[in-house]
Amino acid sequence: MANRIITLCYRKISDATATKPWEKLVFDDSYTEFKMQAQLFNQEKKYRTFAELQQHAPGAEQLHFLVSAAVIGYIHQLNETIPDILNNLGKHFLRFTQFQFEIINSDLQDKSKHQVGINFYSEPLVWHDTIDNLLLVSDKPATETGEIYTNLFQLQPYLNIHALQHLT
Numbered sequence: 001m002a003n004r005i006i007t008l009c010y011r012k013i014s015d016a017t018a019t020k021p022w023e024k025l026v027f028d029d030s031y032t033e034f035k036m037q038a039q040l041f042n043q044e045k046k047y048r049t050f051a052e053l054q055q056h057a058p059g060a061e062q063l064h065f066l067v068s069a070a071v072i073g074y075i076h077q078l079n080e081t082i083p084d085i086l087n088n089l090g091k092h093f094l095r096f097t098q099f100q101f102e103i104i105n106s107d108l109q110d111k112s113k114h115q116v117g118i119n120f121y122s123e124p125l126v127w128h129d130t131i132d133n134l135l136l137v138s139d140k141p142a143t144e145t146g147e148i149y150t151n152l153f154q155l156q157p158y159l160n161i162h163a164l165q166h167l168t
Helices: 021-041 050-056 060-068 072-077
Strands: 004-015 096-105 115-122 125-131 134-138 150-154 159-166
Touching (some): 004 021, 050 060, 050 096
Antiparallel strands (some): 004 115
């Protein structure tokens, strides 16, 4: 199999069911910021949900960007390491170079309906092989001795090959 360069995208969703401290902080702070920022687009208090705001309030699509300010510090805490994705040794190995925050759903009167997603885009990786539901990848070229240091990891929900490039 020819080597290919891939970029992965992992979608991390935080909602009312969050159990890990980091996820809870993202959920709570993004909801608080959503309620505050939504006031700009809902001064007459006519709309209750994020979907209604997007449909009826001009400029409400800016809420993704405006609310992201509340979680940027938590994203920096990750030190450019994608959460939840572990190699077969149980270690975090996947680094991200970009991310995109989005509000999936929210309700100004019901916090339990608030849901946000963060898409993490990995650094480019060399995809060497697929073994069952595992990908064998490396992030650096071979050493002088010809060794290639690899990571083997399992495909899982919310992990996607975002971009693919064949090596010639």
